[in-house]
Amino acid sequence: MALCALPLVSGAGLSETFADEPPPPVKVLVTYHSLSGNTERLAEAVIDGVKSVPGTQALLKRVGKVTADDLFSADAVVVGSPVYWSNMSGEVKTFFDNWQFKFGVFPEFKMKNKIGAAFATGGQVSSGKEVTMLTILAAMLGNQMIVVSGGGAFGASATTEGDSPGIDNQELADAKALGRRVAEVALMMQRGSSH
Secondary structure, X not given: OHHHHHHHHHHHHHXXXXXHOOOOXXXXXXXXXXXXXXXXXXXXXXXXXXXXXXXXXXXXXXXHHOOHHHHHHOOEEXXXXXXXXXXXXXXXXXXXXXXXXXXXXXXXXXXXXXXEEEEEEEOOOOOOHHHHHHHHHHHHHHOOOEEOOOOOOOOEEEEOOOOOOOXXXXXXXXXXXXXXXXXXXXXXXXXXXXX
């Protein structure tokens, strides 16, 4: 009798262990280019927003340091750029070019269905921040990613010269809101795909 009961007890214990295992953390890569430090400061606020959501793992890297593993293991990618001539910086453009030429995203569309978002910093109010964010989002859409906004209509941004020197608390709050929203949407996608 005792031998017959033993497999049933151990089997019940195993199923409880598997059911109680938490899902793997959602990985969010926040990457950026920054010369003056302004875009880096906004990137750090985005990371703070990601970390405020339980069940997430955040990675902050400059675009030139991102590896193929960083990119492909991420569930979400948030890219930030300063405005150079009303567009993303050359370093950020090279980062996107590397998706194919260095990392080989095609023909499998290896970034498909990952969450994407953008942020930008620019000297003046009308310096091209929206254009910069839209070009970042366009690169993501071309890779069949799911783009989200937060902190603003196209992402988070900051004006860093003239009447608005540096990055103010509202701009940091907007960047944190973007990071939080990206993490929340990535978690929703993970939960949906696990059912």
